[in-house]
Amino acid sequence: MTSTWTSSEKVVRIDQVGGPEQLKLVSIEVGMPGPGEVRIRHKACGLNFIDIYHRNGVYPLPMPHSLGMEGAGVVEAVGEGVTHLAVGDRAAYASPPPGAYATARVLPARSVCKLPDDISFETGAAMMLKGLTAQYLLRRTLPQGGLQAGDTVLFHAAAGGVGLIACQWAKALGLQLIGTAGSDEKCELARQAGAAHVINYRSEPDFATRVREITEGRGVKVVYDSVGADTWEGSLNSLAPFGLMVSFGNASGVVPPVNLGTLAAKGSLYLTRPTLFTHLATREASQAMADELFAMVSRGTLRIPVEQRYPLAEVVQAHRDMEARTTVGCGVLLT
The missing domain is CATH 3.40.50.720 (NAD(P)-binding Rossmann-like Domain)
Structure with missing residues (x-):
């Protein structure tokens, strides 16, 4: 793997705001991380209502844009200055910018945390945004x-x-x-x-x-x-x-x-x-919040209810189900 290495990856993008039909699965080239960044190969990606707000324009994004705010997978490369992660680490995150609906991506390393071995990738992808939201609400707000x-x-x-x-x-x-x-x-x-x-x-x-x-x-x-x-x-x-x-x-x-x-x-x-990402603005805060969440899950105090699973290619149906409010618990896209 060299500094110029890239690969063609599947990514869900939107070209304009609108309904679930705007979600398109496309191929893009994903390269190596820059300073302070990490490249992750996703095993699962979380589904959240904020993804709908990005898609329908409640929270505007420049177009075209990828969607998805949380995921879990394996670290493929780390950029200069990243010391808390290494190639091969299991990792999970909730982090801007959107782009988790993808087979692999590069993103800021600040909010990416090592995922304990006793927590599955599906659970990791489903719990970061929602679990950290529950944490900052009940523990900080x-x-x-x-x-x-x-x-x-x-x-x-x-x-x-x-x-x-x-x-x-x-x-x-x-x-x-x-x-x-x-x-x-x-x-x-x-x-x-x-x-x-x-x-x-x-x-x-x-x-x-x-x-x-x-x-x-x-x-x-x-x-x-x-x-x-x-x-x-x-x-x-x-x-x-x-x-x-x-x-x-x-x-x-x-x-x-x-x-x-x-x-x-x-x-x-x-x-x-409040917003979650204000609370996750520093590496130290991200790790402290994640540590508390991981501990609660590892000892069985929290059970993360992954009730909906969709292949990445079925993201349109996933959004339809969320908007119809027929879902319960957490949902993930599987890569």
């Missing part, structure tokens, strides 16, 4: 005074990839997690994962009233909301005074402009719109 065992939190989309991991993590922390989902079957999955209470928002659309009943009128200390527009008002109405509203996704649409006076009227509420 905290209400006034933090979270202690016995505190109650509300977590929307509790049967999704992030949600099922968060249910397990919250239980391990001793938290009383109230999870919402769109069917009785999904609610049962959240309950089995560790949710203390579940609410089917289709049969109980006024979930805030149910939250107040569960908490004997107090409300919750924090709401973790990846649904967006549809749950916004109810989420605010579920919070206790000085509670924290964490909006970290837009599955049902973008939240409309916020009147700050609403936060005052509903109890001096706090509001944040």
Whole structure:
């Protein structure tokens, strides 16, 4: 392998924003990593709602562009200055820029971590973005005074990839997690994962009233909301005074402009719109967060639910399934 070595690889790209039909499997030349970069041959790539936001233009990308934010595989080459990885290492990552829907790629090494031998490539690909999201939410994005065992939190989309991991993590922390989902079957999955209470928002659309009943009128200390527009008002109405509203996704649409006076009227509420990649901005932070996630998975505290598997060539169907919200747990593309 020389410094000019390249290979033809399969990559999923889009030429313009739109529906799943915009996803095209093409061949491109992938070369060697530059300084601070690594080349990985993927075994599996994770599927996430952020991929849909990139495809449909909610989060704009320059065109044409590849998609996919997480993957796992084997290191094929490392660039100058990369010391934490070596050729042949098993590795996993959640990292910008998009491009994980590929047989191989070059990317910044900063957020790429060695994958423990007892964690499979499928699990590694499925857990990095979702697991690290659950980590930064429950461990780093905290209400006034933090979270202690016995505190109650509300977590929307509790049967999704992030949600099922968060249910397990919250239980391990001793938290009383109230999870919402769109069917009785999904609610049962959240309950089995560790949710203390579940609410089917289709049969109980006024979930805030149910939250107040569960908490004997107090409300919750924090709401973790990846649904967006549809749950916004109810989420605010579920919070206790000085509670924290964490909006970290837009599955049902973008939240409309916020009147700050609403936060005052509903109890001096706090509001944040965090992103995973702000937390992963340094090598040290990426490794510390991944170490905690790996430890939780290795000792069996967290089970990563890989429920959907698609060949890379079936990426269009994978996106259709995600948008229809018929999926549960995590999904991966296999290379």
